[in-house]
Each structure stands twice: as structure tokens, then as C-alpha cells.
Amino acid sequence: MDDFDAALSRAREHALAFLAGLDQRSVAATVGAASLRARLDGPLPEQATDPARVVDDLVAATEGGHLGSAGGRFFGWVIGSPLPAALAADWLVSTWDNNAAIHASSPAASVVEEIAGAWMKEILDLPREASFAFTTGCQMAHFTGLAAARNAVLAARGWDVETKGLAGGPAIRVLATEHRHGTVDRALRQLGLGTDCMVALPTNADSRLTPETLGRALSERDAPTIVILDAADLNVGAFDPFEALVPLARAAGAWTHVDGAFGLWARASRRHRDKTLGVDLADSWATDAHKWLNTPKDIGVAVVRDRKAHQAAMGLAASYIVRAEDGARDAMDFTPDWTRRARGIPVYAVLRELGRDGVEALIDRCCDFAADLATGIGALEGAELVGGRPTLNQGIVRFLDPRPGAADADHDAFTLRMIAAINAEGTAFFSAGMWRGRRTMRISVVGARTTAEDIRLTLDAVGRVLEAERAALQAR
Numbered sequence: 379m380d381d382f383d384a385a386l387s388r389a390r391e392h393a394l395a396f397l398a399g400l401d402q403r404s405v406a407a408t409v410g411a412a413s414l415r416a417r418l419d420g421p422l423p424e425q426a427t428d429p430a431r432v433v434d435d436l437v438a439a440t441e442g443g444h445l446g447s448a449g450g451r452f453f454g455w456v457i458g459s460p461l462p463a464a465l466a467a468d469w470l471v472s473t474w475d476n477n478a479a480i481h482a483s484s485p486a487a488s489v490v491e492e493i494a495g496a497w498m499k500e501i502l503d504l505p506r507e508a509s510f511a512f513t514t515g516c517q518m519a520h521f522t523g524l525a526a527a528r529n530a531v532l533a534a535r536g537w538d539v540e541t542k543g544l545a546g547g548p549a550i551r552v553l554a555t556e557h558r559h560g561t562v563d564r565a566l567r568q569l570g571l572g573t574d575c576m577v578a579l580p581t582n583a584d585s586r587l588t589p590e591t592l593g594r595a596l597s598e599r600d601a602p603t604i605v606i607l608d609a610a611d612l613n614v615g616a617f618d619p620f621e622a623l624v625p626l627a628r629a630a631g632a633w634t635h636v637d638g639a640f641g642l643w644a645r646a647s648r649r650h651r652d653k654t655l656g657v658d659l660a661d662s663w664a665t666d667a668h669k670w671l672n673t674p675k676d677i678g679v680a681v682v683r684d685r686k687a688h689q690a691a692m693g694l695a696a697s698y699i700v701r702a703e704d705g706a707r708d709a710m711d712f713t714p715d716w717t718r719r720a721r722g723i724p725v726y727a728v729l730r731e732l733g734r735d736g737v738e739a740l741i742d743r744c745c746d747f748a749a750d751l752a753t754g755i756g757a758l759e760g761a762e763l764v765g766g767r768p769t770l771n772q773g774i775v776r777f778l779d780p781r782p783g784a785a786d787a788d789h790d791a792f793t794l795r796m797i798a799a800i801n802a803e804g805t806a807f808f809s810a811g812m813w814r815g816r817r818t819m820r821i822s823v824v825g826a827r828t829t830a831e832d833i834r835l836t837l838d839a840v841g842r843v844l845e846a847e848r849a850a851l852q853a854r
């Protein structure tokens with residue numbers, strides 16, 4: 379036990395120091411790949427090293443190489459920060475180290491996940507009888523939901539894809555929006571459907587798919603069809619009008635899958651819930667816990683209305699597998715992997731830590747902060763709010779090249795330069811986007827640790843950097 383004690387004590391000390399230092403240190407990494415390699419690389423160790431020393435060395439060698447995404451001023455991509463009970467529960471998952479594939483190999487995990495899955499469906503208000511899977515993220519939640527979709531739309535045409543495969547079967551058509559996330563395309567590749575089966579549908583001025591566009595696409599030809607809708611898009615947080623679209627898809631015999639990586643959490647807020655009206659009519663949903671629910675990475679969730687199709691696509695039978703008794707849940711029936719960590723346990727922990735009220739407060743707070751940040755930056759001289767005031771937690775701005783005669787390409791270049799300069803300054807971190815052909819800086823607020831003071835400090839920092847960068851360009 380001494381080795382465990384020493385290594386875990388050192389890990390706890392380092393973890394607390396890291397968390398306590400997040401407000402002071404640069405949010406961006408301060409060392410590059412070359413320095414990290416120089417510190418970490420070496421011959422494969424021939425001899426043993428004391429475990430506590432391994433921990434200390436690892437922390438020392440990676441110093442400056444971690445983004446401060448667990449802190450309050452990280453607004454890049456869509457990345458949450460772990461809440462205390464979720465982080466502690468995640469440590470315990472590694473400590474217990476059960477294989478959460480089946481009840482027999484992890485009785486406690488099986489039951490905790492059963493309850494965490496039911497709570498997820500309740501807080502997101504999705505059909506309570508739907509099956510679910512805790513996955514590594516939204517990517518594999520797409521894979522899982524779309525595997526069930528593939529099974530069902532082909533079964534409806536008399537084709538069993540699980541035994542026959544895709545070759546020789548009816549060709550599946552996928553209708554998705556132009557704003558879909560890249561993980562959708564990758565899931566189609568992983569499933570052997572390929573991206574050529576997809577028709578990218580245009581959206582309207584509000585970035586939403588209209589019933590007319592979907593209706594036209596559905597009626598173009600008769601094929602087993604999967605429709606993929608967004609809740610919400612990465613740029614402006616636009617939700618497709620599910621109430622109108624899902625019944626259209628259903629009437630055409632299509633399966634509707636929803637990408638709700640972060641946006642599905644709007645359902646937990648009375649203020650934002652209306653945006654998702656009718657989303658519960660869909661057939662499968664993919665979301666994340668590691669984004670807006672603020673669990674550690676990596677935890678996504680797939681929910682599937684048709685349990686049989688889900689199980690047919692994912693289930694696995696082997697002679698040595700002892701099946702659960704008493705109706706206990708075997709996660710492996712629903713997940714794409716066999717050996718797996720109990721990802722539902724941090725979800726259970728965070729839902730207890732926050733409660734329904736806490737989740738709602740988190741969602742509402744992030745949306746307010748996103749609006750404050752986007753409008754605040756947009757109001758700075760030389761900046762521009764793009765796509766309007768955020769209505770959810772995502773916003774976009776761009777920065778204008780101050781030189782006379784500057785064109786869009788110059789503004790694009792200046793926006794990239796500004797993102798790099800803001801991140802290098804260290805107070806806050808943002809990532810780039812493209813919107814309607816223009817380079818933008820995306821603002822995403824999902825972190826539980828973000829405070830009003832963080833927003834104020836960020837606005838000050840962006841203002842300072844913008845002034846300096848404009849002056850530098852004008853002096854050229």
C-alpha cells in the first residue's frame with residue numbers, strides 16, 4: 379500500500395495545485411511540442427522507477443503543456459471543465475477498475491449506469507423507455523445511434539445488415555444540414571455508408587433547416603433514409619425546427635437522429651427549452667456529458683428510441699459471457715466497445731452534485747455569459763458581432779483590418795492574427811471558425827467555473843490586445 383499511498387498523495391497534491399493555479403496561469407499552453415519532447419523523450423526505461431517519482435516527473439515534464447480548459451476563461455471549441463464530485467468519481471472509477479461491460483464484471487457500475495441513464499433521459503426529457511449507451515463522446519454516440527438507424531431503415535426494406543453487411547443491399551441516403559459537425563461524416567465512414575450517401579441541405583437565414591427544404595429532399599427519391607438534425611449548431615447555436623421536421627421525416631419512413639452534443643442541454647432550462655420543441659419526437663439522440671454537464675472527459679451519451687434496433691446493432695454474444703440476472707443491465711448490449719470504463723459513474727455523481735436546479739442554473743449562466751462576451755467584444759472598436767446576439771451559449775465575432783481599403787481576405791487574416799494574439803496573452807482562450815465564407819472567432823461558454831469576473835477580465839484582455847494589434851498594423 380505504501381506505493382499507492384505515495385503516488386496517489388502526490389497526484390492529489392499536484393491536482394489541487396493545478397486547479398488552484400488555473401486562475402493565475404496562462405490559459406494557453408506556454409511550451410510547444412519540441413520542448414515537451416525534449417523533456418519527455420528518452421530511451422524506453424530498462425529499470426523500474428519509484429511510482430511517486432513517476433508522478434512528480436510527469437507533472438514537471440508536462441508543465442506548461444496543458445491548456446487551462448478546466449478553468450473559467452476557456453472559450454475555445456466546446457469544452458467543459460470537471461466539477462468536483464464528477465472528477466473525484468472519475469478517479470474512483472480508475473481505482474475500482476472494473477470492466478463495466480456487463481453486470482457480472484461490474485455489478486455496481488451496471489446499476490449506477492442504469493440510474494444515470496434514466497436520470498439523463500429525465501433531465502433531457504427524452505422518451506423514458508428509450509435505450510441508452512455511455513460512450514467516449516458525441517462522436518461514438520453518433521456512431522451508436524446511426525448504427526441503430528442503419529439497422530432499422532434496412533430492416534424495413536427486408537435487409538438484415540447485421541448478417542449481410544451493406545454490399546448488395548438497398549443504398550441508404552442521409553439528409554443532413556450544411557452545418558453538421560464533422561463527426562457526423564466520420565460516423566458515416568465508420569459505418570461503411572461513406573459520405574457520398576449524404577445530401578447536405580442548405581439552411582435559412584437563421585441557420586435552420588426548413589420544412590420545405592427537407593420535404594423536397596425527402597420526396598426526391600424513394601430510399602432508406604436517415605435525417606440528421608442539429609440541436610444546436612456550433613456557430614450561432616441554431617436549433618432545427620424539430621416539431622415540423624421530425625413528423626415529415628417519419629411520414630416518409632425516415633429515421634431522425636439528432637446531434638445535440640451541447641444543445642440538447644437547453645432542455646434542462648425553462649428559459650431555453652422552447653428552442654428544442656419536438657426534439658423528443660426523433661429516433662435517436664447524441665449528446666455529451668463532458669461538454670455542458672462538466673464531467674471529466676471522455677463521456678458521451680447515445681439515446682435510442684428503438685431498443686431492439688440499438689441492441690441488434692451493438693449487442694455481442696460469446697459463450698464465456700455470463701448474462702445479468704434479475705434484469706440487471708449489461709452495458710455491452712448498447713455500447714460499441716467491450717472492455718470499458720464506467721463512464722456513467724461521473725454522470726451519476728455530477729447529477730447528484732448539481733441537482734436539476736444546478737444544471738438549469740449552469741445552462742442559464744453560460745448563455746448569459748456568452749451574450750455578454752459576444753456583444754462586449756462586438757462593441758470594441760475594430761471588432762464586429764457576426765450572426766447576431768447569441769441566443770444560446772455560442773457566438774461569433776470577427777476583427778477588422780484597420781488599414782484603408784482592407785478587404786474580406788484581410789479581415790480574415792486579421793481575425794486569425796487576433797485569435798493567436800489573444801491566446802498568447804494568456805488571460806483567455808478562443809478558437810477560430812468559418813461562417814458563411816468569413817473567418818470568425820468562436821465564443822463557446824460551457825464551463826461551470828466561468829464567473830462574471832472571468833467575463834470582465836476577458837473583455838479587458840481582448841480590448842487591450844485589439845488596440846495593440848490595430849496599432850501594430852497601422853504602423854506598418
Ligand SMILES: Cc1ncc(COP(=O)(O)O)c(C=O)c1O
Nearest residue numbers: 456515516517559561637639666
Ligand atoms: C455539435 C457537435 N457535435 C459533435 C461533436 C463531437 O463531440 P465529441 O468531441 O464529444 O465526440 C461536437 C464537439 O464539439 C459538437 O460541437
